[in-house]
Amino acid sequence: MTATAATDLPLWPPTNPDHGPFALLDEQERGRLDKPVTRVRLPTGATAWLVTRHADVRQLLRHPAFSANFEKPGFPLLRPLPPQSELERQGGFIRMDGDAHTRLRRMLTAEFMIKNVRRVEPLIQQTVDEALDALQAAGPPADLVEAFALPVPSMVICHLLGVPYADHGFFQARSRTLLDRTAPVERVRTEVGELRAYLRELALARHADAATDLISRLVRDRVATGELSVDELVGMALLLLVAGHETTANMIGLSALLLLREPGRLDALREDPDRAPALVEELLRYLSVVRTGLPRLAVDDVEIGGRLIRAGEGAIAVLSLANRDPEVFGTADEFDPYQQAHQHLAFGFGVHQCIGQPLARAELRIALVELARRFPGLRTTATPEQLSTRDTSVVFGLNRLPVTW
Amino acid sequence: MRIEVDRDRCCGSGNCVLAAPEVFDQDEADGLVLLLRPAPPAEAADRVRRAADLCPAGAIHLT
Numbered sequence: 001m002t003a004t005a006a007t008d009l010p011l012w013p014p015t016n017p018d019h020g021p022f023a024l025l026d027e028q029e030r031g032r033l034d035k036p037v038t039r040v041r042l043p044t045g046a047t048a049w050l051v052t053r054h055a056d057v058r059q060l061l062r063h064p065a066f067s068a069n070f071e072k073p074g075f076p077l078l079r080p081l082p083p084q085s086e087l088e089r090q091g092g093f094i095r096m097d098g099d100a101h102t103r104l105r106r107m108l109t110a111e112f113m114i115k116n117v118r119r120v121e122p123l124i125q126q127t128v129d130e131a132l133d134a135l136q137a138a139g140p141p142a143d144l145v146e147a148f149a150l151p152v153p154s155m156v157i158c159h160l161l162g163v164p165y166a167d168h169g170f171f172q173a174r175s176r177t178l179l180d181r182t183a184p185v186e187r188v189r190t191e192v193g194e195l196r197a198y199l200r201e202l203a204l205a206r207h208a209d210a211a212t213d214l215i216s217r218l219v220r221d222r223v224a225t226g227e228l229s230v231d232e233l234v235g236m237a238l239l240l241l242v243a244g245h246e247t248t249a250n251m252i253g254l255s256a257l258l259l260l261r262e263p264g265r266l267d268a269l270r271e272d273p274d275r276a277p278a279l280v281e282e283l284l285r286y287l288s289v290v291r292t293g294l295p296r297l298a299v300d301d302v303e304i305g306g307r308l309i310r311a312g313e314g315a316i317a318v319l320s321l322a323n324r325d326p327e328v329f330g331t332a333d334e335f336d337p338y339q340q341a342h343q344h345l346a347f348g349f350g351v352h353q354c355i356g357q358p359l360a361r362a363e364l365r366i367a368l369v370e371l372a373r374r375f376p377g378l379r380t381t382a383t384p385e386q387l388s389t390r391d392t393s394v395v396f397g398l399n400r401l402p403v404t405w
Numbered sequence: 406m407r408i409e410v411d412r413d414r415c416c417g418s419g420n421c422v423l424a425a426p427e428v429f430d431q432d433e434a435d436g437l438v439l440l441l442r443p444a445p446p447a448e449a450a451d452r453v454r455r456a457a458d459l460c461p462a463g464a465i466h467l468t
Binding site: 108109358 | 414416417418423431432434436455459461463
């Protein structure tokens, strides 16, 4: 560790949002932060190593010397952790290591595997069609985030989990708080508690139920057999509910803006929808909505990018900058619909890599193909620089996307 | 080319199925990797290498 005072270190995440939704850093930030491994200061006052290169991010996220457990002393948090009881932490396997993580994740891997998501595609298609029917019926102008990008993934995950979509106002508002790194910790604690209580009540009502949604099946197959506690189920459902709509919703909104920005992009998708899977990979790479990165704590000394990271030090794997690494992606700061983007790290890497990625890919593909097909004259009425963005959220995105057609 | 998969390491991301569906599948019961062809045909070699490279858990070994 260097003797530099923490206050001299650059701040992560950077605070200047005035560069529009597609640039990751402004010039000054780039000079200070876009190096392979940089010591940074976090909003909590702690310090951490910022890791930005593709190969280094892969190594870090797959290395057993790093823990994902937020509770460990020295963990590089972006906001103070709300005080939580043991019960309130149950089931949140995104923050667990080793066998504890594997045990819970493996109860869900079959659910989100590619062939299962294929079986869900008609539901996604129907959800997209209905949202676009409603948009067409209401007529222009519209906010594409509120009318399309947010409700589609939200309805799909509700259907899969067995959460009533009618309650979307309740859980969407609380999801936003949970992901806002500037939200006061007491408020985060209250709202997470409300979400857990809501999901607990849903789960308990399912005991005698024959329904086929995921929560009902986990109650019958895992809770009733004593394999899983109700509080663990609640934590898992919370994770899936929040991750299941926030990430894809923001990807759909930003993708629509990016495709609308240059004439011809939507036309190309409409004329050749078979290109959609490759286009989706490039959108995932270029937009990388988890922009503040994935924090980890070194539990052993380890060298990353030529830098020794010692046990007890924090590191942040910056997926978004790794996805713009010119060593891997050539003209990485350009959006290139023909880019071979399959190596992107938008879903993370290592054993915590997004479990819902086949679902996210299918939702994005179907949503964008149908949007292009049904709304050939779609255009946005705002420039990217005028749009309000979610700068303090763990999941970056647009607050609104005004469109007409 | 010979492929070995480590189901203890597998985290069920499905990247291998996306890269080389004729060689890899996922188990109906647990979503973990199923190796369909331990000795893949030559024309699948590039896709198999991609699958091994994309595997987030490092569960695919090629020799």
